[in-house]
Amino acid sequence: MLKLEDYHHQDPTWCRGCGLYGLFSAFKKVAFSLKIKPEKMSIISGIGCHGRLNSYFNAYGFHSLHGRTLPIAQGVKLANTQLSVVAVSGDGDAYSIGLGHFIHSLRRNVDMTYIVVNNRIYGLTQGQTSPTSRMNFVSPSTPYGSKEQPLEGLQMALAAGGSFIARGFSGAPQQLASLITAGMKHKGFSLVEVLSPCVTHNKIDTYQLFKSVIFDVDKDPNYDPTNKNKAWKIFSRHGDKLPVGLIYKETRPSFEEQSLPGRKPLAFLDLVPEAGKIEKILEKFE
Amino acid sequence: MLKLEDYHHQDPTWCRGCGLYGLFSAFKKVAFSLKIKPEKMSIISGIGCHGRLNSYFNAYGFHSLHGRTLPIAQGVKLANTQLSVVAVSGDGDAYSIGLGHFIHSLRRNVDMTYIVVNNRIYGLTQGQTSPTSRMNFVSPSTPYGSKEQPLEGLQMALAAGGSFIARGFSGAPQQLASLITAGMKHKGFSLVEVLSPCVTHNKIDTYQLFKSVIFDVDKDPNYDPTNKNKAWKIFSRHGDKLPVGLIYKETRPSFEEQSLPGRKPLAFLDLVPEAGKIEKILEKFE
Amino acid sequence: MIKDISVMIAGQAGDGVLFTGNVLAKILKKEGWEVATYRYFPSNIRGEPTHYIIRASQKKIFGLGNEIDVLLSFDCESIIKYTKLIAQGGVVLCDGEELSRLKPTHKKGKAFHKFPLKILAKKHFKNDIFKNMIALGALCYILDLNFRLIERIIINAFLKRKGKEIVRMNIDAVNLGCEQARLIVEPSERHKLVKKMDTGKMFISGDEAIAVGALAAGCRFFAAYPICPATEIWQWLALHFPEFNGIVVQTEDELAAINMALGASYAGTRAMTSTSGPGGSLMMESYGLSGMAEIPIVIVDVQRVGPSTGMPTKTEQSDLNQWIYGSHGEFPRIILSPGTVTECFDFTAKAFDLADKYQVPVVLLTEQDVGQNSRTAKKFDLSKIKIDRGKLLSEEELKNNKDYKRYAFTSNGISPRSLPSMKNGIHMVEGNEHDEKGYRDEDPENRIRMMQKRMGKLSGSAKDMIPPKLWGDKQATVGIIGFGSTLGPIVEAIEELGDLNIRAKNLQIRTVWPFPVETVRDFIRSCEFVFVVDNNYSGQLHDLIHSQVKPEAGMQKILNYSSVAFRPSDISTQIKRAVRDA
Amino acid sequence: MIKDISVMIAGQAGDGVLFTGNVLAKILKKEGWEVATYRYFPSNIRGEPTHYIIRASQKKIFGLGNEIDVLLSFDCESIIKYTKLIAQGGVVLCDGEELSRLKPTHKKGKAFHKFPLKILAKKHFKNDIFKNMIALGALCYILDLNFRLIERIIINAFLKRKGKEIVRMNIDAVNLGCEQARLIVEPSERHKLVKKMDTGKMFISGDEAIAVGALAAGCRFFAAYPICPATEIWQWLALHFPEFNGIVVQTEDELAAINMALGASYAGTRAMTSTSGPGGSLMMESYGLSGMAEIPIVIVDVQRVGPSTGMPTKTEQSDLNQWIYGSHGEFPRIILSPGTVTECFDFTAKAFDLADKYQVPVVLLTEQDVGQNSRTAKKFDLSKIKIDRGKLLSEEELKNNKDYKRYAFTSNGISPRSLPSMKNGIHMVEGNEHDEKGYRDEDPENRIRMMQKRMGKLSGSAKDMIPPKLWGDKQATVGIIGFGSTLGPIVEAIEELGDLNIRAKNLQIRTVWPFPVETVRDFIRSCEFVFVVDNNYSGQLHDLIHSQVKPEAGMQKILNYSSVAFRPSDISTQIKRAVRDA
Numbered sequence A, B: 001m002l003k004l005e006d007y008h009h010q011d012p013t014w015c016r017g018c019g020l021y022g023l024f025s026a027f028k029k030v031a032f033s034l035k036i037k038p039e040k041m042s043i044i045s046g047i048g049c050h051g052r053l054n055s056y057f058n059a060y061g062f063h064s065l066h067g068r069t070l071p072i073a074q075g076v077k078l079a080n081t082q083l084s085v086v087a088v089s090g091d092g093d094a095y096s097i098g099l100g101h102f103i104h105s106l107r108r109n110v111d112m113t114y115i116v117v118n119n120r121i122y123g124l125t126q127g128q129t130s131p132t133s134r135m136n137f138v139s140p141s142t143p144y145g146s147k148e149q150p151l152e153g154l155q156m157a158l159a160a161g162g163s164f165i166a167r168g169f170s171g172a173p174q175q176l177a178s179l180i181t182a183g184m185k186h187k188g189f190s191l192v193e194v195l196s197p198c199v200t201h202n203k204i205d206t207y208q209l210f211k212s213v214i215f216d217v218d219k220d221p222n223y224d225p226t227n228k229n230k231a232w233k234i235f236s237r238h239g240d241k242l243p244v245g246l247i248y249k250e251t252r253p254s255f256e257e258q259s260l261p262g263r264k265p266l267a268f269l270d271l272v273p274e275a276g277k278i279e280k281i282l283e284k285f286e
Numbered sequence C, D: 001m002i003k004d005i006s007v008m009i010a011g012q013a014g015d016g017v018l019f020t021g022n023v024l025a026k027i028l029k030k031e032g033w034e035v036a037t038y039r040y041f042p043s044n045i046r047g048e049p050t051h052y053i054i055r056a057s058q059k060k061i062f063g064l065g066n067e068i069d070v071l072l073s074f075d076c077e078s079i080i081k082y083t084k085l086i087a088q089g090g091v092v093l094c095d096g097e098e099l100s101r102l103k104p105t106h107k108k109g110k111a112f113h114k115f116p117l118k119i120l121a122k123k124h125f126k127n128d129i130f131k132n133m134i135a136l137g138a139l140c141y142i143l144d145l146n147f148r149l150i151e152r153i154i155i156n157a158f159l160k161r162k163g164k165e166i167v168r169m170n171i172d173a174v175n176l177g178c179e180q181a182r183l184i185v186e187p188s189e190r191h192k193l194v195k196k197m198d199t200g201k202m203f204i205s206g207d208e209a210i211a212v213g214a215l216a217a218g219c220r221f222f223a224a225y226p227i228c229p230a231t232e233i234w235q236w237l238a239l240h241f242p243e244f245n246g247i248v249v250q251t252e253d254e255l256a257a258i259n260m261a262l263g264a265s266y267a268g269t270r271a272m273t274s275t276s277g278p279g280g281s282l283m284m285e286s287y288g289l290s291g292m293a294e295i296p297i298v299i300v301d302v303q304r305v306g307p308s309t310g311m312p313t314k315t316e317q318s319d320l321n322q323w324i325y326g327s328h329g330e331f332p333r334i335i336l337s338p339g340t341v342t343e344c345f346d347f348t349a350k351a352f353d354l355a356d357k358y359q360v361p362v363v364l365l366t367e368q369d370v371g372q373n374s375r376t377a378k379k380f381d382l383s384k385i386k387i388d389r390g391k392l393l394s395e396e397e398l399k400n401n402k403d404y405k406r407y408a409f410t411s412n413g414i415s416p417r418s419l420p421s422m423k424n425g426i427h428m429v430e431g432n433e434h435d436e437k438g439y440r441d442e443d444p445e446n447r448i449r450m451m452q453k454r455m456g457k458l459s460g461s462a463k464d465m466i467p468p469k470l471w472g473d474k475q476a477t478v479g480i481i482g483f484g485s486t487l488g489p490i491v492e493a494i495e496e497l498g499d500l501n502i503r504a505k506n507l508q509i510r511t512v513w514p515f516p517v518e519t520v521r522d523f524i525r526s527c528e529f530v531f532v533v534d535n536n537y538s539g540q541l542h543d544l545i546h547s548q549v550k551p552e553a554g555m556q557k558i559l560n561y562s563s564v565a566f567r568p569s570d571i572s573t574q575i576k577r578a579v580r581d582a
């Protein structure tokens, strides 16, 4: 019998109060509730404070490169479709250096879950402006204020053809856990962004601020997360307020369903081909 | 007095019938009608058939790297804000390898024009599937059909905060010219996608096909290109049909308006600082 | 009797040069000749000169000869450009008006004929596309080739797709070409080839051979981004992988390609990516991740002319330095360089075993010249391939392991691997410096041991590496060192030198990294003269030998950075001069 | 009288080690001492050991000494780890219980005191943040420092932002620390420093010096992506560029950063980007574009421990190979390596002139050790900087030029540049091989000439390059060759060897590429023993010398890949052994 602690490898050393703690405990609960065996999970993380998550968690972990989290994770899943594959990025990792992969993963729709920890700042490198930092945000990299309009990752995901798009808040770990759970059950690429305060470097986007600007679409009985046009509008429905909850979901075949002929994971195929099979193909060269 | 031929440097060697010819002649007309002196234009192109455009055109040209067209073009503009800066990419250059830069350029909003030649194929490398190739598209790179959902670059641009988003068709050079003209007049980053048949490698997306699937929002009196939600919906309004015309436009300050303190192009600044100015700053280190 | 012949077909991009050449090459192969081809084409779409050389020989050949015996051209530009290359007694057919521009001295001893291919095609078939078949007919006449073979090729190519009528017209066009040539070409100008038996050899390019090698070695994951001249590898795999349950992914760029392959390999699948120069440069960061995280991967670089976009369809060996020294920091790597299409196959298969055994990136470094040009080769020996996945643990072996350490310090630095999904095998894979379990560790002592572990993995590896191969007379005191596609011209240069009574030998470096220091040192010591052949500007192999072997004696560089492949005489004349002048 | 002293402040990340150390360093600098600091901190957020060494000396110093004279620690871990480093007569204050774990042999000749910083802070100020000021007070007592200075620093730091009350509390905490230390530390254990005059020197890090150099040299465009340990360059520029009409752009990644800088430079602005290892690897493709398209650019790599993510906050010299040999294909490049903060400033300014003159990428290759650690330096001489933009045409000069050729073949390969917006200067800039006007050209003859033009640009450049610098006794026959931040330890190792009657000298390579072959050859010839110091595993400088200089005699490697900077004795003991054993 698996216990919740079976997913805990070691205590995190994030700053006290960091939003990542909320995600960590929510995520352990998800794995526990889904009864995924630790060895059947592979968690791929990028470089940043978020990137430490898998070294605290008990599962196969891969701390990869800044911005390359998704290509690696997709490779893992395609090589072994029986694994639960989860990738974890920060807002810099996902929306800045890794943005091209982000969009292409959404359209490719490999069956995996992508958690983007959005603290609206570069945490590990000591607090520079990120693509989700607000206009005129002052940081060591933009001492006179950022002059670039922030990105709304989820709206981008919608335009890119994402099949599961949700947002949670590390200050609301229960909803967060249920969103990640739904994402992991989704057959295809599921995106869960987590609003997550960086208590050390971001003095603007605090727990309080997030609490005051979010509204929960899960609680809105009129909201229909299968309606793409509604999903689009939700981002501007309440001015600058941020929707959380399940924003959009659609059913479409995953990439591997369509591309991978065999059922057995590639990683465990018998590599010696049937006698004469390759020879037969080589006849074309004669 | 400038003449139309002043923008013609040499005859193109694209395949006979290629959509790029339509763009080339439309673009010359734009430059002519705007009376831009050839030496006041800088055209930066990516790698691909589209990338040859600036070597046929008479203006400063930079044939850059596959996917890096936009960062270079933005650098050019920021260094000399008095230049007319135009970047030209293909669908591979813009939406595949260069996608991250594409999105970030839209939000950054440097005042320049970006022409994306969308032939739904990799022309120069001999006809591989591109991110705009349709589902199940058969090509040498996907002999059993592509299993990735195509990207709609303009919808992405809308989600990314683009301030000018338009689409033309190389089979309709007049409208194309007027869209590019409007784009070049727009204060900020203007995106003009061009549907452009590759007659050699893409036997599906032909002139005929494009003609049969496009609808022109410029001709729709009820269409309002300043309404973002309407713009979003236009992409699915007529099922799989493709809108052409001015899709969206908004007015917001360009990056350089907000970031560049001086008016004089950086490229021609006097580099010798006022006596004592740096010395004064260095006192902080004492 | 003709023992060796080179035919050039020339024209503008779009003229069908490639098609015509390919058919001719196939016929010659079926006639039992050794065949090597050379494609010279612009990285443009239309309207620049292109040519295709088909060389046939009675002996084993790997590349170009020095001269052209028969030249057929769809325009005149190439004729003027390549007159110097035409052999004495050579014959030229040209569809164009400008033959008159040739000076009489250039024409001496060579036969030039005007041959109105397009006019004939239009007149007889109403379509100038038939010019290619007419050209083939003419060549068949000159070379005295078997018409049955060409008929069979036409039937194979067109019957199903285009129907009987087209087949008939094509055959008619061939016959017309033959007849017309008979009218124009003097019997004495013909280059009649003897007929031999088709020995069942293959006619295959290096790119295709690499793809076959990967498939045979059990590679089942391939991710790449299109680029000349490497895309052919992918295109072959895309066709054939599905039958073997493998997958090919077209990624958004080269960064994604290599990382996806790394992910697949980490999860247990043999994985490969292929690219050329610019893509290789983009892969540098992840190349280092492979080394640091000890994830096997095979990377193919089919080199083209650099730097930057350079000349995408031309050959060069200028990425050697990047693969040896590129990426920040230091990690172990293996770089193999095949000289023939057969070696492309063999080395690719071997690359997977080496990657698995040493848990390092293995680079298969080849060139456009080998990659895109087809050559005859003995049928690949698939039975030779024994897949050895190295220290890959099974779930069984892990059963009693309560303290599995992914990066355990072992005597040879190689740590057994577990795969995701295996019980008791849980670990971290890390690009940061890490401890034996894979967790980030910044202790200097651990750092030192981990560097020694990783860098030490290849110290005892010589026995597993593909050793340098000696060509020519062991006793010779003129030594040539080269790698990759320069093998052909070097070997033939040795023959040419032999004719001049200069005895030379060649050491073909086949594993360029780790560098085979001892063998090269011994080779150098056994020579009076040493020449290092590099298809690049700076002499990258030459400098590498200096930094690794630290030879006592000097060596001379033989360089080529012209974008055209070496010819044997480029090498033999330089050596002759140096040796005679000494 | 104390001539040289090293103080270590240690603790866990989050303990305020950096703050405390910085204040102490400033005081020492104001007291007129030469100061060098060394930051050793984890690439983690919280809870791993960190320390800061402040060394003060009466003579010029560039880095660490061998021992620690005074150690103040917020916990005990570091004490145990670094006991070996503590000098005879050294004094240790430690806020922790584990001193008892130390063996008596380790303690011999050293004074260890428990010093309850946190308890004192809580008790007297209800907040353990005051532990840093208490620590400073204690150090001031031990070192006999000027209390006025520390008061002034506190007032500057806190008065405006926090108000009088906080200033008072801080000053009280300093006094408390001093009083408590007086109770614990024996007078004989104190390390009293003489007071000197503040000579108006600067106290500055390499990163800051690079930023100042760029500003002074007329750089007005900077684009980068955050990365340790290079971000400080950017942060300084971001603050100060606007005043000078310059612009700093935070790009989406390093690919964008270098390309944006290339675009700006092509348009005429002096442009720079800065990064560290991983970012450098990502820039490889564009590095080649700069070489091929002949666009000047300055790239700063503040090296950290590799490969891959490695150890982001630690020092190493392992990217040398990548910058010399990286990127596919071949193009000219210049690589400068400063050894001191002053050279960081000088070489950066110089880099822009070289980039403009030769129209090549210039890499400023430095290390975390120089980049992030502050040292005293003479005030930078801004009057020395003469901006020379090379062959940059004016609109005037172009007036009568009807046939301007951007890539004109000239005697030295350098072609005058026009800038977009200039009449008569229109041209193409190309990453493909191109003709003199910049248009794509695939002709082999043109290719050869263009390669010779580009690669030849640096052949006559030696006179413009920063020459190697000789340190120590010219007549010595023990020679040391090094580059970059190893300068400090090497120079001090020479002194230490001098004390042992071994006369040694050092050749500091300051332009690592193009390599100063002649000077290095002469240096090697003048020695009986040659040692090459490399802060990396494989001896990259050592191998570079072999490949470039091809020296007759062997050389010995002195390596360090521990992630901790060299200390002088690491070098001197190896040399001593080798020389004595010979």
Ligand SMILES: Cc1ncc(C[n+]2csc(CCOP(=O)(O)OP(=O)(O)O)c2C)c(N)n1
Residues within 6 Å of the ligand: A047, A048, A049, A050, A051, A065, A066, A089, A090, A091, A092, A093, A094, A117, A119, A121, A122, A123, A124, A125, A130, D225, D226, D227, D228, D254, D278, D279, D282, D309
């Ligand atoms: C190629 C590369 N560039 C830059 C870095 C430096 N770097 C490390 S983490 C990071 C950004 C972290 O921001 P984010 O992704 O938002 O993660 P967070 O720390 O906020 O969780 C950067 C730029 C790197 N490791 N690799």
Ligand SMILES: Cc1ncc(C[n+]2csc(CCOP(=O)(O)OP(=O)(O)O)c2C)c(N)n1
Residues within 6 Å of the ligand: B047, B048, B049, B050, B051, B065, B066, B089, B090, B091, B092, B093, B094, B117, B119, B121, B122, B123, B124, B125, B130, C225, C226, C227, C228, C254, C278, C279, C282, C309
């Ligand atoms: C880094 C890199 N990868 C790959 C290539 C090869 N390449 C040249 S053009 C091209 C794609 C062309 O497609 P697109 O951008 O749509 O342009 P088109 O030819 O269709 O106009 C590719 C992949 C390259 N030049 N550089």
Ligand code: SF4
Residues within 6 Å of the ligand: A013, A014, A015, A017, A018, A019, A020, A049, A119, A123, A124, A197, A198, A199, A200, A201, D045
């Ligand atoms: S720096 Fe910010 S994001 Fe990182 S651990 Fe601390 S609070 Fe969390």
Ligand code: SF4
Residues within 6 Å of the ligand: B013, B014, B015, B017, B018, B019, B020, B049, B119, B123, B124, B197, B198, B199, B200, B201, C045
């Ligand atoms: S290959 Fe296609 S895109 Fe390229 S020139 Fe020909 S028709 Fe145009």
Ligand SMILES: [Mg+2]
Residues within 6 Å of the ligand: A048, A090, A091, A092, A117, A118, A119, A120, A121, A122, A123, A130
């Ligand atoms: Mg973040």
Ligand SMILES: [Mg+2]
Residues within 6 Å of the ligand: B048, B090, B091, B092, B117, B118, B119, B120, B121, B122, B123, B130
């Ligand atoms: Mg295209």
